[in-house]
Amino acid sequence: MSEPNEHSRTRAITLRVNGTECRGQVEPRKLLVDFLREDLGLTGSHVGCEHGICGACTILINGEAARSCLMLAVQANGAELMTVEGLAHQAGEPLALPGKTGPLHPLQAAFWEHHGLQCGFCTPGMLMTAYDLLQTNATPSEKEIRAGLSAVLCRCTGYQGIVEAVQAAAETLRARREGE
Amino acid sequence: MKPPPFAYHAPTQLDEALALLERHGDDAKVLAGGQSLMPLLNFRLSYPSALIDINRVAELSYIRQENGQVRIGALTRQRTIEFSELVRHQLPLLYEATTLVGHLPIRTRGTIGGSLAHADPAAEYPTVALVLDAELVLQGPSEQRSVSAEEFFVSYLTTALALNEIVTEIRFSPAPPTSGWAFEEVARRHGDFALVGVASVIDADGEQCRTARLAAAGVGPTPVRLRAAEDILMQQGVTEQSIQHAAAQAAELVEPDSDIHASADFRRHLTQVLTRRAIQRALERGQEQGA
Known part of the structure; x- marks a missing residue:
């Protein structure tokens, strides 16, 4: 059996979100969408059903659309993500996180x-x-x-x-x- | 809701994953694409003390031809299968069924091994594995074994996998090039689980039927091979009458349940209708292949 403290031990993760390198310290059970919203302040991705049906949390993971409520934040370690905040930023210049937007996609x-x-x-x-x-x-x-x-x-x-x-x-x- | 706490392991080698599974046994869950397990965790319907995330076990992700078979690593994403030229040409039924699995954002993560190991009888992949007589390679800590899809599916969400085994590969033998195929299903909404689905692979020459393979999803605790219906086509040849007869037989072979989505009677009716359509579509495609 695992030690109880093993469950809540946080992990360091590093990933790129909308072209910017981001770091975090997360509990393994933290959903990717909650990491985006709560830790990075990127509240554009919405939490709806939390079981992959509604699609409100869909983001691009390594260039492909996927549900961020059906992934753990730890699983995104090393990944390249794009959220809706990154769409307006396709024009080119780095986007300050959070809150700044470029021209609409x-x-x-x-x-x-x-x-x-x-x-x-x-x-x-x-x-x-x-x-x-x-x-x-x-x-x-x-x-x-x-x-x-x-x-x-x-x-x-x-x-x-x-x-x-x-x-x-x-x-x-x-x-x-x-x-x- | 949010997942309950668990000990998280992310091995990068299969051996490491198997050792973890051996150590944690029944308390552990293997996390592949997560499109079924993550909802169960989020709903707290599953409380594993350890989660063994195999997404970084790169050796389990491949599609290759070997010994006349197409061999697909268990961690291969449904999206990869959908866009594989090899699958499209050698296993067109698997391609067609893949486009019916959830939606593209689900297929980005969902894996073939995960879908088979989850063994939802209404899902497309178990039925495709059954109708194509696929073999599943199961790896335990010390030995590897291969089981047929027919042996693999035991009951609702229950398979022949031992607690310390992982599905590592699925082996498909392509049907003869003169064969036609179809996956016909009825779902409430696009991308939902099918109320009923029927898969067919038929190799016919005019009215003479060389081989006919039929299987149904959503009509019992496992996908169901419709052998008595296959026999009718093989023995009587493919005529308007034998197709009707085989479709009626298919409805007799299944034991669907009633639930909030559909009654048992409606599912039985769908089995007949979809079997007929799946046979007809396969025959049309077979003719196109032969032409």
Whole structure:
């Protein structure tokens, strides 16, 4: 049997979040999303269901969307993360943590333009999921967008505005790539 | 909620993981992709005193061809399987089923070994392993053994794994290139667990059926191989009538439960409908392969 103190012994972790190196001292049972919110002050990632259904905590882990409520902070030691705070910062310059933002990412601008949010609770998860969707499929059909976004639950919008926003963002990103 | 406290171990070698498992036994849980275990911890439905996180055991993550088989390391992510050209060409049924596992952000973390070891009878991978006659390699502290998928699934969330063993590899033999395949399922919402799913692999030449393999998910404590329905296709050939007959037989072979999601009768009905669709789709694809 393990010694009781072994359970709460904290571990040092080092990871990159939105391009900035971060360090932490965490209990092994601390969820990654709680580390982001409580220790790093990055409250953009939301805690909804805590069992991988709602998708509000979705972030990019080493470039791929995943649930930060289904990972322990210790598991992210050495990883490269991007949270919704990092989206606005894709332009380039390092982002001070927390609270500072750069220009909106085309996905964020499109959500604004197309009424892709109402209360905003699911929005960080929607944005990060859409980001991963567009990096794996740059020209998704409406059906593919709906299938991809089914990973995140929205209780306000009825999804139509979100689907239109992702379609518009896909166009913008495509035009930007072709312009390069 | 949040996970209960546990002693955390993150071995980087399989030997180390096995030694930890041997030491902690029933008090330990092996953490792979975490897409099933983490919710159980968050809900405090599971209270392991030790968590053995195998995510850093890099030797368990690979997809390779060997001895005519496709061998997949247990820690290989579902996302990696989804985007593998080898899987897409050699194991198209596994590819198709993978796209039905949860959602992409779930597949980023979820692993094939974890899904099989968790053994949820409504999940896609156990049914695919069963219908493709996959072999699972189980590694204990001193010896390795290989079991068929049929032997591996014992009951609801229960497998032939001993307390000190870890699934290390899954071996698939690709179906003949003239075969067709399908994974048909009905779920309440995209990405949910299937109410019922049916997997098929059929190798037919016109009406003559060389081999037919069928299995169902969500209709009992384990995935179910629908052998009597396979026999009908093999013996009677594939005709409109034999397909109907096999689908009706499939519904007789399963013993689904009623729960809040669906009644046993509805699940039995779905088994018939999905078996018919899975056979028809496999035959269509087989013809495309042959053309």
